[in-house]
Amino acid sequence: LTTATLIAGTAGMAAAQQTVGFSQIGSESGWRAAETTLTRQQAEERGINLQFSDAQQRQENQIAAIRSFVAQGVDAILLAPVVATGWDSVLEEAAEAEIPVILLDRRVDSAEDLYMTAVGSDLVHEGEVAGDWLVGEVGDEECRVVELEGTTGSSPAIDRATGFRNALEGHDNIEIVRSQTGDFTRSGGKEVMESFLQAEGGGQDICALYAHNDDMALGAIQAINEAGLNPGEDILIVSIDAVPDIFQAMADGDANATVELTPNMAGPAFDALEAYWADGTEPEKFIQTDSTLYTQSDDPMAEYEARKDLGY
Numbered sequence: 001l002t003t004a005t006l007i008a009g010t011a012g013m014a015a016a017q018q019t020v021g022f023s024q025i026g027s028e029s030g031w032r033a034a035e036t037t038l039t040r041q042q043a044e045e046r047g048i049n050l051q052f053s054d055a056q057q058r059q060e061n062q063i064a065a066i067r068s069f070v071a072q073g074v075d076a077i078l079l080a081p082v083v084a085t086g087w088d089s090v091l092e093e094a095a096e097a098e099i100p101v102i103l104l105d106r107r108v109d110s111a112e113d114l115y116m117t118a119v120g121s122d123l124v125h126e127g128e129v130a131g132d133w134l135v136g137e138v139g140d141e142e143c144r145v146v147e148l149e150g151t152t153g154s155s156p157a158i159d160r161a162t163g164f165r166n167a168l169e170g171h172d173n174i175e176i177v178r179s180q181t182g183d184f185t186r187s188g189g190k191e192v193m194e195s196f197l198q199a200e201g202g203g204q205d206i207c208a209l210y211a212h213n214d215d216m217a218l219g220a221i222q223a224i225n226e227a228g229l230n231p232g233e234d235i236l237i238v239s240i241d242a243v244p245d246i247f248q249a250m251a252d253g254d255a256n257a258t259v260e261l262t263p264n265m266a267g268p269a270f271d272a273l274e275a276y277w278a279d280g281t282e283p284e285k286f287i288q289t290d291s292t293l294y295t296q297s298d299d300p301m302a303e304y305e306a307r308k309d310l311g312y
């Protein structure tokens with residue numbers, strides 16, 4: 001073997017395939033399914049070996065998956081944390097093993113030095129965008145609002161509630177009369193909306209629904225239809241994620257507004273890791289994605305078509 005061939009071969013070995021462990025929450029919503037699809041696609045395109053774990057929305061399964069990734073000696077860990085608390089010890093174990101951790105789409109209460117960066121939206125701002133839209137729609141009219149909250153203790157549930165309430169400040173004609181978690185699922189949204197309707201005069205007294213994600217809104221729309229009311233008219237519907245089916249609902253007149261959350265959190269995460277692996281470059285602690293409002297007047301079926309093949 002000539003020296004040149006040996007050097008070339010060694011260089012090739014230096015670019016050995018990186019292995020990344022991904023602790024995914026589950027598949028509770030269309031948005032979550034799209035995030036998983038896009039993460040697999042991004043890993044494939046970049047020649048990264050992805051070890052995938054679905055926690056079925058249980059934190060103990062995520063902690064076990066992270067411990068397994070550390071034992072495997074993976075090169076990095078992606079974590080979409082189902083709730084915000086209870087991560088310190090397992091993140092410390094990853095840090096001791098010098099394995100960088102990147103958070104996707106949700107935050108944790110742990111100290112920032114326990115993860116390399118967090119890729120996600122400004123969840124408080126998303127709630128503000130949703131609330132601002134409702135304020136604009138309702139004007140000075142009295143409006144009793146019901147709220148379907150995301151998974152209890154998750155950063156999107158906490159922050160989207162805060163942001164929506166920020167937007168309603170100074171608009172005392174709009175009142176949130178009921179809030180309950182639907183756990184980010186269609187079935188949860190349907191069941192809780194049924195109880196809201198029964199508790200509020202069959203729905204006559206409800207002016208609007210704010211759902212922390214589109215999947216709960218879509219479940220609620222079923223319940224409102226079954227109660228003999230017109231979703232999108234009798235009860236205004238605003239939610240977050242911009243999944244294809246919410247645009248279909250808008251086109252059908254059943255939903256009114258959604259705030260877009262990109263499912264492509266892995267792109268910025270893998271960019272940061274590739275820079276780090278190349279020369280030790282560390283990213284900012286928070287890589288923020290956009291929050292764009294879409295309403296019925298934004299050609300919903302064009303938005304549906306643009307998203308329908310992305311793995312939702």
Ligand code: GZL
Pocket residue numbers: 028029030031032105106120121156184212213214215240241261
């Ligand atoms: C928000 C993300 C949420 C989505 C839901 O960043 O964590 O989790 O809005 C999903 O659809 O369940």
